[in-house]
Amino acid sequence: MSENQLAKLREQVDQINLQILELLNERGKIVQAIGEEKKKHGTNRFDPVRERESLDLLLKNYDGPYTEATIKHLFKQIFKASLELQKIDYEKTLLVSRKAHPENTVVNINGETVGDGVQRFVMGPCAVESYEQVREVALALKEHGLTLMRGGAYKPRTSPYDFQGLGVEGLKILRQVADELELSVITEIVTPQDVELALDYVDVIQVGARNMQNFELLKTVGTVKKPVLLKRGLSATISEFINAAEYIMAGGNDQIILCERGIRTYERATRNTLDISAVPILKKETHLPVAVDVTHSTGRRDLLLPTAKAALAIGADLVMAEVHPDPAVALSDSLQQMDIPQFHDFMNELNAFKERLV
Numbered sequence: 473m474s475e476n477q478l479a480k481l482r483e484q485v486d487q488i489n490l491q492i493l494e495l496l497n498e499r500g501k502i503v504q505a506i507g508e509e510k511k512k513h514g515t516n517r518f519d520p521v522r523e524r525e526s527l528d529l530l531l532k533n534y535d536g537p538y539t540e541a542t543i544k545h546l547f548k549q550i551f552k553a554s555l556e557l558q559k560i561d562y563e564k565t566l567l568v569s570r571k572a573h574p575e576n577t578v579v580n581i582n583g584e585t586v587g588d589g590v591q592r593f594v595m596g597p598c599a600v601e602s603y604e605q606v607r608e609v610a611l612a613l614k615e616h617g618l619t620l621m622r623g624g625a626y627k628p629r630t631s632p633y634d635f636q637g638l639g640v641e642g643l644k645i646l647r648q649v650a651d652e653l654e655l656s657v658i659t660e661i662v663t664p665q666d667v668e669l670a671l672d673y674v675d676v677i678q679v680g681a682r683n684m685q686n687f688e689l690l691k692t693v694g695t696v697k698k699p700v701l702l703k704r705g706l707s708a709t710i711s712e713f714i715n716a717a718e719y720i721m722a723g724g725n726d727q728i729i730l731c732e733r734g735i736r737t738y739e740r741a742t743r744n745t746l747d748i749s750a751v752p753i754l755k756k757e758t759h760l761p762v763a764v765d766v767t768h769s770t771g772r773r774d775l776l777l778p779t780a781k782a783a784l785a786i787g788a789d790l791v792m793a794e795v796h797p798d799p800a801v802a803l804s805d806s807l808q809q810m811d812i813p814q815f816h817d818f819m820n821e822l823n824a825f826k827e828r829l830v
């Protein structure tokens with residue numbers, strides 16, 4: 473074959489490539505329209521019966537040099553790409569997505585706002601152990617003008633033999649201290665049945681990492697008129713995390729704070745690996761405020777300050793950390809909680825750091 477002939481044939485192939493590309497574009501647009509229709513009717517995106525019919529029609533009319541298996545394979549790839557295209561279109565319309573709602577959602581907790589550009593803190597003990605313990609921590613919070621207090625009454629623990637929390641008694645203690653000192657309470661609720669009861673005691677319901685995909689709990693907190701702090705699951709991807717928030721918003725509750733709390737990786741130097749880049753990703757993909765829990769992500773008291781600074785620098789709306797009057801005897805997480813003098817130093821350093829950021 474002459475060089476001239478080769479160049480001519482290649483020119484023909486280029487022209488055909490462009491035609492295929494144009495047809496693929498056209499096909500893609502139709503597939504997107506099909507996706508919209510399916511969404512309206514709540515139909516599954518994947519339709520294997522339809523794909524089978526399309527393949528049968530193609531092979532019936534096929535009389536070319538490729539094997540049938542090759543043609544099947546090529547079209548299966550096109551179907552797969554079409555499904556991806558429909559998925560992207562679906563995601564565009566998630567209620568939590570920035571595309572659906574470009575403005576930031578501001579969560580209002582008894583007049584204190586999260587997500588309005590002012591970076592805030594939520595501090596408190598890992599678990600509620602007694603009225604005196606919570607009050608001592610709460611008084612320390614007040615010294616720094618903080619209004620959001622965390623504390624666990626229901627503790628989902630790895631071992632069933634570890635302290636499981638005081639339950640309703642714990643909720644009562646939190647409420648009492650919060651009322652006495654004008655604070656708001658964030659606490660974890662672990663079952664859908666306890667949500668209604670919690671409404672009387674709690675200002676923000678926390679859905680913990682281990683319950684991020686407890687869909688019944690997500691649906692229940694989606695129906696109440698209380699802000700929800702949703703923690704990222706131990707091994708959850710960002711997309712799974714966003715979809716968990718969508719469950720809450722789909723129920724009608726848009727007062728959601730997303731909380732990065734470290735993910736499970738091979739690294740053992742920290743309890744979990746703080747996925748700091750999740751913060752700007754979540755803020756870009758969704759319109760919800762984002763918190764960083766530096767205590768659970770690191771599991772190390774010596775890393776609380778540097779990671780909290782990183783969280784502020786990267787744009788977190790809220791930083792969460794744990795404080796206990798006497799961490800050595802704490803009933804949970806004793807290695808990672810700060811004592812009160814350490815907490816004061818932590819807050820002073822962070823406030824000075826915040827000043828330097830602006």
Ligand SMILES: C=C(O[C@@H]1C=C(C(=O)O)C=C[C@H]1O)C(=O)O
Pocket residue numbers: 503506517518519520522523526550551552554555
């Ligand atoms: C386009 C559709 O959605 C999907 C994609 C298909 C395709 O690309 O041909 C076929 C069936 C579905 O799995 C459809 O249902 O028609």
